[in-house]
Amino acid sequence: MPATTDDKPPRRTGRDTHTDADVERDQQPATLDECRRCALWRNATQAVPGEGPRHASIVLVGEQPGDAEDLQGKPFVGPAGALLDKALEEAGLARNEVYVTNAVKHFKWTARGKRRMHKTPGQREIDACEYWLEQELHRSGARVIVALGATALKAVLDDAHARLQDALGKPIEHGERLVVATYHPSFALRAPDPATRQRVYAMIVDALRSAEKLARQRKRAGS
Ligand code: URA
Numbered sequence: 001m002p003a004t005t006d007d008k009p010p011r012r013t014g015r016d017t018h019t020d021a022d023v024e025r026d027q028q029p030a031t032l033d034e035c036r037r038c039a040l041w042r043n044a045t046q047a048v049p050g051e052g053p054r055h056a057s058i059v060l061v062g063e064q065p066g067d068a069e070d071l072q073g074k075p076f077v078g079p080a081g082a083l084l085d086k087a088l089e090e091a092g093l094a095r096n097e098v099y100v101t102n103a104v105k106h107f108k109w110t111a112r113g114k115r116r117m118h119k120t121p122g123q124r125e126i127d128a129c130e131y132w133l134e135q136e137l138h139r140s141g142a143r144v145i146v147a148l149g150a151t152a153l154k155a156v157l158d159d160a161h162a163r164l165q166d167a168l169g170k171p172i173e174h175g176e177r178l179v180v181a182t183y184h185p186s187f188a189l190r191a192p193d194p195a196t197r198q199r200v201y202a203m204i205v206d207a208l209r210s211a212e213k214l215a216r217q218r219k220r221a222g223s
Helices: 067-072 079-090 123-140 150-157 185-190 194-221
Strands: 058-062 098-103 109-112 115-120 144-148 172-174 177-182
Touching: 058 109, 058 123, 058 150, 058 194, 067 079, 079 185, 079 194, 098 123, 123 150, 144 150, 144 194, 150 172, 150 177, 177 194, 185 194
Parallel strands: 058 098, 058 144, 144 177
Antiparallel strands: 109 115, 172 177
């Protein structure tokens, strides 16, 4: 559903054309479509909620929807999603057994010619969207969270200073949850040379395998 119901189409400049009047930082909206906690709704086609079983033992958290996700209203359906699906399969996990979502639910972009180029969300947007992410994590009851990239890590740890490099390969206890951090699939796609692409991809697969094992252990232990 479009993010606005005005007769006029929303301005799609990709520039920060909003004013503070568009934003209600303390708003507690009932639905994502109504969310005005930050200004990203203004240039997005729609909000993109998470997808997957309501109660999943593993939740994967990405950064924000990309161009394809913004248009389709589903997370990880573009090129990064294709790589993620391949990595999940290689790790022995089915996409439909994990819950997949993003730290930020609207596409942040900037125009380059006719193309909409991804723009990394800022801390203010991560903080605003924490409202939705926490609801998803709580509802799922998942004990194992995979943070795909630095933005996801900051969001799931609720720590603006969290660094991906410090967390790679070391599951982090965070309250009742275990956070497994790895690279974002787009990083594997964008890496300049095939050897780095392969190395990053292998690390994503390893992280997913580790998440699967930890979720199984936690289930067995009843924790
Ligand atoms: N990148 C993300 O972080 N999330 C998506 O849903 C797609 C691309």
